[in-house]
Amino acid sequence: MRWPCLTGRSVFEEFDDQIARPLGLQDFRRDRDTQYVTGDDSVYPAYPFRLSTRDLAKFGLLFLRNGRWDDKQLIPENWIVESTTSYSDAGASGGYGYMWWVEADGKHFPGVTLPKGSYSARGYRGQYLVVIPAWDVVICHRVNSFQKGTAVSKADFGKLLNLIFAARPTSKKDIEQPSASTIEKQSEFDLIIRNGLVVDGTGRPGFQADVAVRDNVIVAIGQLAGAKADLEIDAAGKVVCPGFVDLHSHAEKGLVSDDPARRAAPNLITQGITTVVVNQDGGGPLDLAKQRQQMQHLGVGMNVCQVIGHGTIRRHVMGDDHERPATPAEIKRMQQLVKDAAKAGGFGMSAGLEYVPGRWSNSAEMEALSATVAASDGVTIVHERSSGSRPMWFLPSRDSADQPSMLDNLQELIDIAAATNVRTVATHIKARGTDFWGSSAKMNEAIRAARAAGLPLYADQYAYNTSGSDGRIVLIPSWVSSVRDNATAADSAKRTPAEQLQLVLDDHSLAENLRQDVDYEITRRGGAKHILIVSHPNKSLNGKSLADYAAKLKTDAVEAAISLQLEGDPKRRGGAQLRAFSMSEADVEAFASTPWTATSSDAGIALPSDGPVHPRFYGAFPRKIRRYAIDRGLITIEEAVRVSTSLPAEILKLKDRGIIRKGAIADLVIFDPKTIRDTADAFDPHQFAEGIDYVFVNGKLASDGQRWLGSLHGSVLTSSHRAPP
Ligand SMILES: [Zn+2]
Incomplete structure (x- = not known):
C-alpha cells in the first residue's frame, strides 16, 4: 500500500480512471463500492472493492486478453505475466503470484485439475475469479457475503468447476454454429502440416510432404504450397506420423472420471497415444454398451477400443466357485457373453491367466472362448500364465514345482491360434527373473516359427526392464x-x-x-x-x-x-x-527388435498430483523411438512408428487409423527426432515426455507440445470402425 504515499492519489481513484472507465464497468461506483479498512494486522489499510459479477468478469477478460481492451493496452502485458507467475508454494492452491493464485501441476482448487497457466483471484467467503488462458475462459463466482450462511468453500467451488468443465464445448462446431447464410469458408482445409518428413506408419521410408486435413479426415498429401488452412504448422525437421495405438491400456477408470482433466488423459496424449484398447488382463465391466455410453456421454480425450475381460465373464458365470476348470455348460454361457460383447461393439477378449479367477482356466476353456472371439473376427489379448519360470503366485514352500512357465504359456497360445485362427497377442511380453533371463531367444523363435506357419500370433511390449509390480x-x-x-x-x-x-x-x-x-x-x-x-x-x-x-x-x-x-x-x-528390475535389458532389446511386437503402455491415466506410477505411464511410446530406434539403431524410426501405429491397427482390424494416407482419420503426431525422449523414471515418474510437438485426435488439436490442452475429442470405436474381414 505504498501507492497513496508515492502518487498522492488513492488506489480507488486510480482504479476508477485507469480500469473501471476504459473497461466500461456498468455497476461499479467508487463512492459506494470502495473503502479503506484499517486494523491491527498492518499499518497499511486494506482496500476492498465490491464488484458485480459482470464487472468482475470484465476484469478477468482484461487479464485473459493480456491487458488489452479494444485497441488500448490498459495494463502492460509483462505485468500480466509477472503478476500471474507463482513466486511461492501455496500447497493445494498451487502457487501465489502478486495477488493472484496460480495453478501448479494442475493443482488449484480441491478435486479438480486446471490446465497449465490458469490463475484466480479469491475474495471473502467464496468470491472467485478464475482465468483459464488454455481454454480462453473466464469463470466468475459471487456470493452475497453480507448474508449469513451463503459462504461457498473452495471444495464446493472445485465441484462446480468440474461440472462447468464437463459442459465445456470442445469442438469449434459446438461454439460457432453458424447459420447457412453466414458460412463463408475462406480456407480449403482445417489444417495443413507443411514440410514434415511423413512417416506414414506402414514402415516404408519417410518422405517429404505436406499433409492436409478437413474435418477429421486426411484429404491431401503432397505439395500444397498454394493452399490455405485455418491452422498451418511448419514441421520442417520434424516427423509427421499417425497417432499411436496402445494395445494394452488401463485407461478405462480414468476415462469415466468426474474430472474432465483426467478424462483428457494428459500422460497418454502427451506421449502421442490417440487410441487405447481398454479392459485388459481379463478385467473391466461386463456391460460394454454401458461403458461406451458413459464415455461418450462424458467425453474422452482419446479414441477407445473395448475388449471384454475373460476374468469378468468367468466370475459372472462361476461366481465364487471359480478355483477349478469350467464345465462345458459354464463355457457355453461364457461364450454367449463373448458374443454379446462383440455385438455391443467390442474388439475381442482380454485374459489375465496369472490372476484370479483366470489362473484356474484350462486350455480347453481358452480355446472354446477364442473360437467365439474368432467368429466375430476379434482379437484375444492374453496376460501370460507366467512371465518367467513360474507364475507370480508360486511359492516353492507351498506349491508343487510343476507350474507353467512363460514358454509353456506361449505354446498354449500357439495351439489356440492354430485351432481357432484367432488373432492372438502375447501381451506385455517379458522374460522375468534371473533364472529365466535369456529366454527371449526361445520365445521369439517360437513366435517366428508359428507366424511362418501362417498363425496370426503377435506380441506387445512396454520396453522397460522394470515392471509395474516391481515397484x-x-x-x-x-x-x-x-x-x-x-x-x-x-x-x-x-x-x-x-x-x-x-x-x-x-x-x-x-x-x-x-x-x-x-x-x-x-x-x-x-x-x-x-x-x-x-x-x-x-x-x-x-x-x-x-x-x-x-x-x-x-x-x-x-x-x-x-x-x-x-x-x-x-x-x-x-x-x-x-x-x-526383474527383466534383463538384453531381453527387452530382443523383444523390441521383432516386427510382430507392438508398442504398448500398460498404463492408466495419471495426473501429476497422483501417487507413484510406473514411468511407462508417461514415456512408453517416445522411449521406443528414442532408445531402440534413434540411440541404439536396433530398428529404424519408420519401424518404431509402424509397430506403434499400423501394426496394432492391423491386429485390431481398425479401419482408417494407424496410417497416413488420403481418406484415413486424422489421428496425427508431429515429433522432433532430435529431442523426442521419455523423461520419467522409476523414482520421478510424473514427467511428461519431450519432443512430441503436436498431437491431433480425430483432426482436432489435443496437445501442442508446450501445453496439454485438456480437450475431449476422442470417440469410443465399435465394430463399424473395423475393416471388413
Ligand atoms: Zn497385465
Missing part, C-alpha cells in the same frame, strides 16, 4: 503374517510384521520354508543386485541394492532380506520400500 515388492512371503502361536487372537493381531517374522524364525521348519521362498522371490525379481532399496528408516541405505546391503552385513541376500524386515521399519511389510 512395490515385498520379499517376505505373505503367509508369514498368518502364522500363529498360542497367544490370543487379539495379541497376535497387535504384532508388527517384524514380530511375526521373528515368530517364524523361531520355528525351525517354518524358517526353512521362509528362506526357500525369499530366495525364490529374489531370483524372480532379478537378483539381489537388481533390487534397490528406495526408502529405509536408515537413509544411508536408500539407493543401495540388496546385494550392497548383504555385503555390508557380510551375509547372503536371503539373510539381508530378513534383516531388512527385522532392522527396518518394523511396521512396514518387508521393512523397506524396494523396487526391482
Whole structure:
C-alpha cells in the first residue's frame, strides 16, 4: 500500500480512471463500492472493492486478453505475466503470484485439475475469479457475503468447476454454429502440416510432404504450397506420423472420471497415444454398451477400443466357485457373453491367466472362448500364465514345482491360434527373473516359427526392464503374517510384521520354508543386485541394492532380506520400500527388435498430483523411438512408428487409423527426432515426455507440445470402425 504515499492519489481513484472507465464497468461506483479498512494486522489499510459479477468478469477478460481492451493496452502485458507467475508454494492452491493464485501441476482448487497457466483471484467467503488462458475462459463466482450462511468453500467451488468443465464445448462446431447464410469458408482445409518428413506408419521410408486435413479426415498429401488452412504448422525437421495405438491400456477408470482433466488423459496424449484398447488382463465391466455410453456421454480425450475381460465373464458365470476348470455348460454361457460383447461393439477378449479367477482356466476353456472371439473376427489379448519360470503366485514352500512357465504359456497360445485362427497377442511380453533371463531367444523363435506357419500370433511390449509390480515388492512371503502361536487372537493381531517374522524364525521348519521362498522371490525379481532399496528408516541405505546391503552385513541376500524386515521399519511389510528390475535389458532389446511386437503402455491415466506410477505411464511410446530406434539403431524410426501405429491397427482390424494416407482419420503426431525422449523414471515418474510437438485426435488439436490442452475429442470405436474381414 505504498501507492497513496508515492502518487498522492488513492488506489480507488486510480482504479476508477485507469480500469473501471476504459473497461466500461456498468455497476461499479467508487463512492459506494470502495473503502479503506484499517486494523491491527498492518499499518497499511486494506482496500476492498465490491464488484458485480459482470464487472468482475470484465476484469478477468482484461487479464485473459493480456491487458488489452479494444485497441488500448490498459495494463502492460509483462505485468500480466509477472503478476500471474507463482513466486511461492501455496500447497493445494498451487502457487501465489502478486495477488493472484496460480495453478501448479494442475493443482488449484480441491478435486479438480486446471490446465497449465490458469490463475484466480479469491475474495471473502467464496468470491472467485478464475482465468483459464488454455481454454480462453473466464469463470466468475459471487456470493452475497453480507448474508449469513451463503459462504461457498473452495471444495464446493472445485465441484462446480468440474461440472462447468464437463459442459465445456470442445469442438469449434459446438461454439460457432453458424447459420447457412453466414458460412463463408475462406480456407480449403482445417489444417495443413507443411514440410514434415511423413512417416506414414506402414514402415516404408519417410518422405517429404505436406499433409492436409478437413474435418477429421486426411484429404491431401503432397505439395500444397498454394493452399490455405485455418491452422498451418511448419514441421520442417520434424516427423509427421499417425497417432499411436496402445494395445494394452488401463485407461478405462480414468476415462469415466468426474474430472474432465483426467478424462483428457494428459500422460497418454502427451506421449502421442490417440487410441487405447481398454479392459485388459481379463478385467473391466461386463456391460460394454454401458461403458461406451458413459464415455461418450462424458467425453474422452482419446479414441477407445473395448475388449471384454475373460476374468469378468468367468466370475459372472462361476461366481465364487471359480478355483477349478469350467464345465462345458459354464463355457457355453461364457461364450454367449463373448458374443454379446462383440455385438455391443467390442474388439475381442482380454485374459489375465496369472490372476484370479483366470489362473484356474484350462486350455480347453481358452480355446472354446477364442473360437467365439474368432467368429466375430476379434482379437484375444492374453496376460501370460507366467512371465518367467513360474507364475507370480508360486511359492516353492507351498506349491508343487510343476507350474507353467512363460514358454509353456506361449505354446498354449500357439495351439489356440492354430485351432481357432484367432488373432492372438502375447501381451506385455517379458522374460522375468534371473533364472529365466535369456529366454527371449526361445520365445521369439517360437513366435517366428508359428507366424511362418501362417498363425496370426503377435506380441506387445512396454520396453522397460522394470515392471509395474516391481515397484512395490515385498520379499517376505505373505503367509508369514498368518502364522500363529498360542497367544490370543487379539495379541497376535497387535504384532508388527517384524514380530511375526521373528515368530517364524523361531520355528525351525517354518524358517526353512521362509528362506526357500525369499530366495525364490529374489531370483524372480532379478537378483539381489537388481533390487534397490528406495526408502529405509536408515537413509544411508536408500539407493543401495540388496546385494550392497548383504555385503555390508557380510551375509547372503536371503539373510539381508530378513534383516531388512527385522532392522527396518518394523511396521512396514518387508521393512523397506524396494523396487526391482526383474527383466534383463538384453531381453527387452530382443523383444523390441521383432516386427510382430507392438508398442504398448500398460498404463492408466495419471495426473501429476497422483501417487507413484510406473514411468511407462508417461514415456512408453517416445522411449521406443528414442532408445531402440534413434540411440541404439536396433530398428529404424519408420519401424518404431509402424509397430506403434499400423501394426496394432492391423491386429485390431481398425479401419482408417494407424496410417497416413488420403481418406484415413486424422489421428496425427508431429515429433522432433532430435529431442523426442521419455523423461520419467522409476523414482520421478510424473514427467511428461519431450519432443512430441503436436498431437491431433480425430483432426482436432489435443496437445501442442508446450501445453496439454485438456480437450475431449476422442470417440469410443465399435465394430463399424473395423475393416471388413
Ligand atoms: Zn497385465
